[in-house]
Amino acid sequence: MTTNAELYSRRIAAIPKGVVNGLQVFAARAENAEIWDIEGRRYIDFAAGIAVCNTGHRHPKVVAAVEAQLKAFSHTAFQVMPYEGYIALAERLNAIAPIAAPTKTIFFNTGAEAVENAVKIARAATGRTGIIAFSGAFHGRTLMTTALTGKVVPYKKRFGTLPAEIWRVPFPVAQYGVTVEDSLKMLDSILRTDADPDQVAAILIEPVQGEGGFHIAPPELLRAIRKVCDEHGILLIADEVQTGFARTGKMFAMQHSRVEPDLMTMAKALGGGFPISGVVGRAEIMDTVDGGGLGSTYGGAPLSCAAALAVLDVIEAEDLVARAAEIGERLRSRFTQWSQRNDLQPVTNIRGLGAMNAFDLPDAATVKTVIGKAFEGGLIQISCGVFGETLRFLPPLTISDALIDEGLDVLEGALVR
The missing domain is CATH 3.90.1150.10 (Aspartate Aminotransferase, domain 1)
Structure with a gap:
């Protein structure tokens, strides 16, 4: 052995x-x-x-769904020959996303890819390039998401110059001596002294920080950010990669504050152990990217879509x-x-x-x-x-x-x- x-x-x-x-x-x-x-x-x-x-590991309904899909086919690439599972999963997520306006969903493989593409979509929709993120945040390990992540060691150390036009607001954490008022003052300062609001595409926030320490974004902070976004035409991106799919006692953590994002990233629990991520957002925003501007060879893979549909069934049934x-x-x-x-x-x-x-x-x-x-x-x-x-x-x-x-x-x- x-x-x-x-x-x-x-x-x-x-x-x-x-x-x-x-x-x-x-x-x-x-x-x-x-x-x-x-x-x-x-x-x-x-x-x-x-x-x-x-x-859970190997939920019987997830296993059965994947086995059935594997007997049919394992891959075609959705951009080459599409399949119903991708569409059915997008429909399910559009129906449950905490966004009142009509929504659309696209799939990728990892949380970092979802965040990266949410930034691309926000930039295309607004014609702007700047992004505001928060200290302590974790959004992934690609170059863009590393730049968005609010921790140097081990995520940024020795990786050289990262993408520019990213500004950071301190996340309110009582034991660190940072209040909601402090966060909002810094946001206001950034928009007055460093970043022209007309050049900021999005504000990106985790409703509960993951790697940063499981600190909960206070509802008053999220409401204030929503107001700032509405005043300046900035999009609000909620990173629900770790918080999504019933983890926080709601299907999505943003539902605790009743604040609607414009775009939302998801991954992790969606696939029940199979790699899949996605971006869901207001349809008018999602459709601003030209044909071919978004995609992924394995994004929304047939096995992963089958698993994700089963995951949603299990969350509801149980x-x-x-x-x-x-x-x-x-x-x-x-x-x-x-x-x-x-x-x-x-x-x-x-x-x-x-x-x-x-x-x-x-x-x-x-x-x-x-x-x-x-x-x-x-x-x-x-x-x-x-x-x-x-x-x-x-x-x-x-x-x-x-x-x-x-x-x-x-x-x-x-x-x-």
Whole structure:
């Protein structure tokens, strides 16, 4: 039997160090909220492939849909010979997108591609080039999305000159001493001193920051940004790559604020483990790009579209929007108990929407230690935050209460000082 150590040695020899692994064990199989490594050890999964497996690993309906599509055909390229699955998925998303106006959707492969193309569409629609983003944001690893991302290490370091005409507003985070008023003052300052509003195509924001620390965009901030966009003809792009598809207790996180974006990016949980991303937006905006200006060889691949349609069916049939809210309440209740104990590492700044939750520990070193101890106990846990001080929780929305509690018991043991 191949061991984890043997595979990791092969990985080191064959794959560059620029892509890191949180764990040095290798997956053999997975089912719902559990994963087994190649040596047969079982883990409870509180990461869900970074919010990809909202419907769990290998949901039977997703597996069945992909198997059926594979028996028909696996690829034609939608630009060469189109197929119904792409159209059906676009119709479903157009119907549920939190945008009142008629919408259209186009598909790509990754979240970064979705953001990159949302920027292209915004520029084509407005005839402008500038983009305003936020500190702590994560939007991808292409050159444009790296420039939009609000963290230097490891995303920007040593990559040279990045695309220009990007301005950054501080994201309001209480523990960093940044208020909504501070953010709006900086936005106003940028539009007065650095960027002519007539040259700004879009403001891009995550309704809940992902890599930045699971900080929630206050509704008053989103409403104010919407007002600024309307005043100056700027488009509002909501990056829902990590927050979408029931994760936050709504189908999309923007629904918590009732603020409508003009364009919205999506990926991760849409495919239930198969690569697919998309941009949905107001039809009049989406149609401003000339024919051939948008596309992707694999974007909206037949297998991924079949999986995504099944994911939407599962979310509806199993009421995963409501389940996300239940999971969040269960997690935050336990976190609150921990925050009141003196025998554990200090648990602070508890926060979350639905099943997208986090809390802070004293520093990145403590987080790393706790994650390591949790892993030894059989729990997959990941971190985030500008300073690496945050534990984030993204369990599959199909996880049982019993598994949640088992995982939290493991984590509690890891938190003991």
